[in-house]
Amino acid sequence: EESAPRAELRFWDGALLDAGGAIVAERQRLLADLDEPLARAHAEIAPEEAADAALTVRYATNAPMQAGESAREALARRLAETADKEVWNGSTLVGPHRDDLVFEQGGRDLASFASRGQQRTAILAFKLAELDLLTEHDGRPPLLLLDDVFSELDPERRSHLVRRIAGLPQAFVTTTTLDDLDPALRAIGTTWEVRAGPSGARLVGGPTAAARP
Incomplete structure (x- = not known):
């Protein structure tokens, strides 16, 4: 009963690896470019808070890369590890659609200690950082x-x-x-x-x- 789903999975996994690996790599590159604009925007909105520790954002992937792996190779490894469970669940359990962003300050996850106002400030700083990066890239602000x-x-x-x-x-x-x-x-x-x-x-x-x- 599982032969047909597994055969189909090989096709869809190949498409997911090609697109997903590229998406993850591009997201990680983009977040690296946002480091400085994010810290600057946060300091503009909450200068006293930013003086204590810089706001950072981390890409939380469900297919973390091991030494020497590319994003595509890491995703391929995780898909192989979860293949049986995916057949059982009837859904894809790993991939960029299940990744997330984690905002941290002083090495601590804002979701675990920050107030709603602090969390809202972090999101606003991130949006302003995106705006600055797009302005720098396109030459005009969105x-x-x-x-x-x-x-x-x-x-x-x-x-x-x-x-x-x-x-x-x-x-x-x-x-x-x-x-x-x-x-x-x-x-x-x-x-x-x-x-x-x-x-x-x-x-x-x-x-x-x-x-x-």
């Missing part, structure tokens, strides 16, 4: 989208983040309450209120609204 980012940040971090956002050519920030938007950000931006139903979006604040009769 559009920044932030969804409800202020609610779990203390006033100091909000202020630092607003200063960073204010220096960007364009950014969209969504929130469910205007109280969460820093007044400085509302002063330089255009605020739209979006409601369900036919009313759609309504301009409620910012320089554009002030200029209207």
Whole structure:
């Protein structure tokens, strides 16, 4: 009964090795390039926290490379080790789709000790680092989208983040309450209120609204 699934696995495993090995290698290269921008962005949002220990991000793969192995070879080894279990489960148990990112500070996993605000700060720093890297690569900054980012940040971090956002050519920030938007950000931006139903979006604040009769 297992001969057909195993024969099929050999075909799909080959495709997974080719694509998955390349994806893992590229992810690891990208994270290495993000090291410096990540530490810099974190220091901009939370300078006191960053002064204690730099924020780093580690690629947590389920197919770690042994000495002399490439990402593809490591994945091939793990697929061979889990072949029986994959047939039993009817799903692929290893590969880049099951990998993750681990944020650390001072060698400690933020998921195990950091507050929600600290974890949110780490994610924001990572997004800003991505923005910086893309800007350096393409020569122009991408559009920044932030969804409800202020609610779990203390006033100091909000202020630092607003200063960073204010220096960007364009950014969209969504929130469910205007109280969460820093007044400085509302002063330089255009605020739209979006409601369900036919009313759609309504301009409620910012320089554009002030200029209207």
